[in-house]
Every structure is written in structure tokens, then in C-alpha cells.
Amino acid sequence: MKRDFLSIWDLEKDEIYDIFHLSDNIKKFLRKDESYKPLRGKVVALLFEKPSTRTRVSFEVAVHQLGGYPIFLSSKEIQLARGESLEDTARVLSRYVQAVVIRTYEHDKLVKFAATSDAPVINALSDLLHPCQAMADYYTLWQKKRLDNIKFAYVGDGNNVCNSLILGAAKLGIKMVVATPEGYQPDPSILKRAKDKKANITITTSPLEAVKGADVVYTDTWVSMGKEDEKKIREKIFKPYQVNRSLLSLAKPDVLVMHCLPAHRGEEITDEVMDGKNSIVFEQAENRLHVQRAILVKLMK
Numbered sequence: 001m002k003r004d005f006l007s008i009w010d011l012e013k014d015e016i017y018d019i020f021h022l023s024d025n026i027k028k029f030l031r032k033d034e035s036y037k038p039l040r041g042k043v044v045a046l047l048f049e050k051p052s053t054r055t056r057v058s059f060e061v062a063v064h065q066l067g068g069y070p071i072f073l074s075s076k077e078i079q080l081a082r083g084e085s086l087e088d089t090a091r092v093l094s095r096y097v098q099a100v101v102i103r104t105y106e107h108d109k110l111v112k113f114a115a116t117s118d119a120p121v122i123n124a125l126s127d128l129l130h131p132c133q134a135m136a137d138y139y140t141l142w143q144k145k146r147l148d149n150i151k152f153a154y155v156g157d158g159n160n161v162c163n164s165l166i167l168g169a170a171k172l173g174i175k176m177v178v179a180t181p182e183g184y185q186p187d188p189s190i191l192k193r194a195k196d197k198k199a200n201i202t203i204t205t206s207p208l209e210a211v212k213g214a215d216v217v218y219t220d221t222w223v224s225m226g227k228e229d230e231k232k233i234r235e236k237i238f239k240p241y242q243v244n245r246s247l248l249s250l251a252k253p254d255v256l257v258m259h260c261l262p263a264h265r266g267e268e269i270t271d272e273v274m275d276g277k278n279s280i281v282f283e284q285a286e287n288r289l290h291v292q293r294a295i296l297v298k299l300m301k
């Protein structure tokens with residue numbers, strides 16, 4: 001049976017670790033063995049409704065390195081833009097390609113597409129979730145042996161990235177404190193899932209409470225794709241949530257600073273923090289490639 005990857009919730013804890021190990025192993029195989037091409041003869045479509053730098057390029061490179069062929073499809077340039085239904089697009093694409101990577105707005109679109117497509121579907125970001133990002137983020141912490149007994153602080157908008165980090169924290173048993181302004185909390189359905197799993201997730205409006213004694217401090221843009229018309233009001237509301245030197249001084253001295261990128265320097269994070277010695281934001285970005293190779297191999301084997 002084909003398997004999709006729409007949410008970290010789709011994976012058991014041991015499968016998450018399997019993907020981390022596989023990410024390491026693929027790195028070694030590619031270095032040592034030129035004939036290692038697990039996606040040979042396979043085509044992967046990347047259907048994007050929103051802009052992307054990291055996700056698009058890392059997926060295209062990943063497919064290429066594994067011996068497959070990536071086809072990038074901007075939703076504006078295919079018949080979806082002229083009203084062809086999502087389901088018909090799924091039926092057609094899955095007759096040509098062996099996996100579809102989708103970046104979209106409503107998460108339901110991904111669910112609908114996956115239900116119709118015979119090819120595995122990978123969530124490359126929806127308004128609700130960004131599971132490939134969270135997998136790369138936890139892989140980054142795992143590599144640094146910083147997954148056990150940590151306090152993980154998320155400060156900012158309780159959106160797609162935050163939702164996926166919460167689901168990952170719930171699966172991996174990580175203590176997480178999320179600080180968002182009132183009205184910008186994570187999705188209630190996500191929090192319910194985490195709660196049902198007895199996850200150690202605290203929601204607060206205080207960035208100070210979240211960051212105090214934290215081992216990891218994570219932030220994301222205040223203005224996600226699709227929210228551009230709320231930019232002014234959001235910048236005002238989120239101002240106290242900026243990750244700057246003063247806020248970071250409350251965390252442990254060896255705190256790791258994370259950001260999914262793209263960053264809006266001077267808004268959710270200062271240059272000083274983003275370029276400082278505690279920042280691992282570009283390692284996270286690199287790890288998108290390593291982890292997505294493993295996700296592709298796992299789903300397409």
C-alpha cells in the first residue's frame with residue numbers, strides 16, 4: 001500500500017529515528033558508492049502554490065542525487081489555475097509520476113489529493129503543517145545529541161511550523177513551551193492530539209517564561225505566506241516576541257537558536273542572534289536535503 005507523508009503524526013517514534021539514521025546512511029552511500037541510485041527511473045512532481053527556496057531546491061536536488069527526475073510545477077502554470085479539479089489533477093499526475101510533493105494553503109487540499117493519488121504524497125508545507133521542516137529540525141538536534149531532557153522554547157506565531165514541532169515533540173517526548181500572543185496560539189486540533197498523548201507542552205503568552213532556562217529557542221516569521229495583508233497589525237502584536245540578545249540571556253548559555261527560514265531580520269530575530277555563536281539556522285537548512293532524501297527513499301521503496 002502506498003504511504004503518504006502529510007504530518008509527523010503519520011510516523012511512529014521509532015520510524016522518526018529510522019529516518020534520522022537513514023539520512024546519515026544515505027549521506028555515506030552517496031559519498032562512497034556511485035551506483036547508489038534508489039530512485040533510478042522514478043519521477044517526482046513538485047506542485048507548489050506558494051513560493052519556496054529551501055524546500056523546492058532541496059527536493060529537486062535530493063531527487064536528482066538519488067537518481068530520479070524532478071518536475072517542478074507552479075500551480076499557476078498548470079490547468080489547476082484554470083479550474084481543473086484537484087482530484088482530477090491527482091488522478092492524472094499519479095499515472096505519470098511516482099511521488100508528488102505539494103506546497104499549498106488549505107491542509108484539506110493535501111488530504112484530498114492524497115486520497116485520490118495512487119502515488120505517495122509529501123507535504124511540503126500547508127497552512128496547518130510543515131512536517132519536512134520539523135523532521136529536519138529534530139534531526140539537527142539529534143545529531144547534536146540535544147533531544148533528551150531538553151526544554152524546547154518556541155516563541156512567535158503558533159502556525160504551521162510550530163504545529164509540526166509540537167507534534168514532533170509529542171512523538172519524541174520533548175518538553176516544549178510555546179509563547180504566542182493571545183489569538184495566535186497553535187491549532188486546537190494539534191494541541192488536543194498532543195494532550196491525548198500526554199505530551200509535555202505548555203502554552204503561554206510570556207516569551208520570558210518560555211525562554212527561561214531553555215536549551216533550544218525557535219522562532220518563525222510573524223507574517224506567514226498568505227497573511228501578507230495582516231503585516232502591519234502582526235508586526236505590532238508580535239513585537240514583544242522578538243528573539244534578541246536580551247530575551248536570549250534568560251536561556252541556558254549554550255542555548256541553540258533555530259529558525260526555519262526565511263528570516264525577517266530585525267523582526268522576529270535580530271541579526272546579532274541569527275549570526276551569533278548559538279545559531280544553527282543554516283545547519284537546519286542544510287539538513288532539509290539530508291532528511292528529505294530519507295523520506296523519499298522510505299516512501300518510494
Ligand code: CP
Binds near residue numbers: 051052056133
Ligand atoms: N523553510 C522553508 O520551508 O523554506 P522555503 O519556504 O524557502 O521552502
Ligand code: NVA
Binds near residue numbers: 161223224
Ligand atoms: N510559517 C512560514 C514558514 C515558511 C517556511 C510560512 O508559512 O510562510
